[in-house]
Amino acid sequence: MDRQPRLVTMGPARIASLRKPGGAHKYDHGHAVILSGGAGATGAARLAARAALRIGAGLVTLGVPPAAQLEVAAHETAVMLMRIQDAQTLNARLEDARISALCLGPGLGVDRAGPLLARALVDARCPLVIDADALTAIGKDGALMAALHSGCLLTPHMGEFARMFPDIEVPDAVTPRAAALRRAAERAGCTILLKGAETLIAGPDGTCYRHSATGDRAAPWLATAGAGDVLAGIITGLIARGHAPIDAAATGAWLHAEAARLFGPGLVAEDLPEVLPRVLSRLGV
Numbered sequence: 001m002d003r004q005p006r007l008v009t010m011g012p013a014r015i016a017s018l019r020k021p022g023g024a025h026k027y028d029h030g031h032a033v034i035l036s037g038g039a040g041a042t043g044a045a046r047l048a049a050r051a052a053l054r055i056g057a058g059l060v061t062l063g064v065p066p067a068a069q070l071e072v073a074a075h076e077t078a079v080m081l082m083r084i085q086d087a088q089t090l091n092a093r094l095e096d097a098r099i100s101a102l103c104l105g106p107g108l109g110v111d112r113a114g115p116l117l118a119r120a121l122v123d124a125r126c127p128l129v130i131d132a133d134a135l136t137a138i139g140k141d142g143a144l145m146a147a148l149h150s151g152c153l154l155t156p157h158m159g160e161f162a163r164m165f166p167d168i169e170v171p172d173a174v175t176p177r178a179a180a181l182r183r184a185a186e187r188a189g190c191t192i193l194l195k196g197a198e199t200l201i202a203g204p205d206g207t208c209y210r211h212s213a214t215g216d217r218a219a220p221w222l223a224t225a226g227a228g229d230v231l232a233g234i235i236t237g238l239i240a241r242g243h244a245p246i247d248a249a250a251t252g253a254w255l256h257a258e259a260a261r262l263f264g265p266g267l268v269a270e271d272l273p274e275v276l277p278r279v280l281s282r283l284g285v
């Protein structure tokens, strides 16, 4: 196997994968569900939901605890809501086979994330995008790590990675960093996207991609609160549309950085979903 990670580029096949064929209806483009934190902590999941909708998921639903329902409803219009109080309610909701991607972690709170993730790992029939507090929960609970499977995609920043894999050192240089990430993905049995200006993505089979937001593709304004929540939403939306987790991760990393570059200085996280339509139209999607 080639030990150098493949550079993510936006070629014709990737662009074609973003088009919506005429004649399809919303369920043909998938249903993404994103679990929200409680009252006062719904922003991260709302950012992810907006991004999933903008990237073309046919339906996006936020799973909210009842106490946060009004807060979320006051902000969202096209995004739908469902009450998800706890792991038991999640279990019942996941019986809907039309749910095609589930995202857990942004703003969820580590205590809420643990039991919800444990349930989703067993009951969800769709791929899982596991981010933020759900990653921290994995770092605290070996049983969650052991329950990860090939339908999972982990999207840690460096701090979250270190919590999950404290014994795996992450070197600065890309090639040894890719080797470290491959070891982690093999151990976890799932795909991992390690965020940063150099984003690396490794599958459990050793496949590895690199997305560079450096040089003439630098996107320094992505270093802003909530940018990672938006990335999780873009990737969840793409998976909901039918992209394989590793392809969704690679395409999502490219689109996320491109949106930041197109917006430019002054970017805040909520700008990213709103600039996606321009990114898509410039690609000819």
Ligand SMILES: NC(=O)C1=CN([C@@H]2O[C@H](COP(=O)(O)OP(=O)(O)OC[C@H]3O[C@@H](n4cnc5c(N)ncnc54)[C@H](O)[C@@H]3O)[C@@H](O)[C@H]2O)[C@@H](O)CC1
Binding pocket: 041, 042, 043, 044, 045, 105, 106, 107, 108, 109, 132, 133, 136, 157, 158, 159, 160, 225, 226, 227, 228, 229
């Ligand atoms: N608008 C919102 O509602 C936002 C909510 N957020 C949520 O806030 C919660 C905490 O997320 P955070 O990522 O801030 O905190 P974490 O709980 O992951 O901890 C942050 C700590 O991790 C360490 N760290 C090491 N490398 C890092 C890196 N590359 N990036 C960031 N931290 C690194 C730092 O020491 C830092 O103090 C999550 O649920 C997240 O989704 C944030 O995403 C910010 C925006």
Ligand SMILES: Nc1ncnc2c1ncn2[C@@H]1O[C@H](COP(=O)(O)OP(=O)(O)O)[C@@H](O)[C@H]1O
Binding pocket: 132, 157, 195, 196, 197, 198, 199, 213, 218, 219, 220, 221, 222, 223, 224, 225, 226, 227, 228, 229, 230, 231, 256
């Ligand atoms: N200097 C940078 N250049 C390019 N991309 C960056 C830079 N800093 C952060 N990013 C990107 O922004 C996102 C930040 O995500 P994360 O650290 O999870 O923040 P948050 O938890 O606030 O959403 C990641 O996708 C990361 O790759």
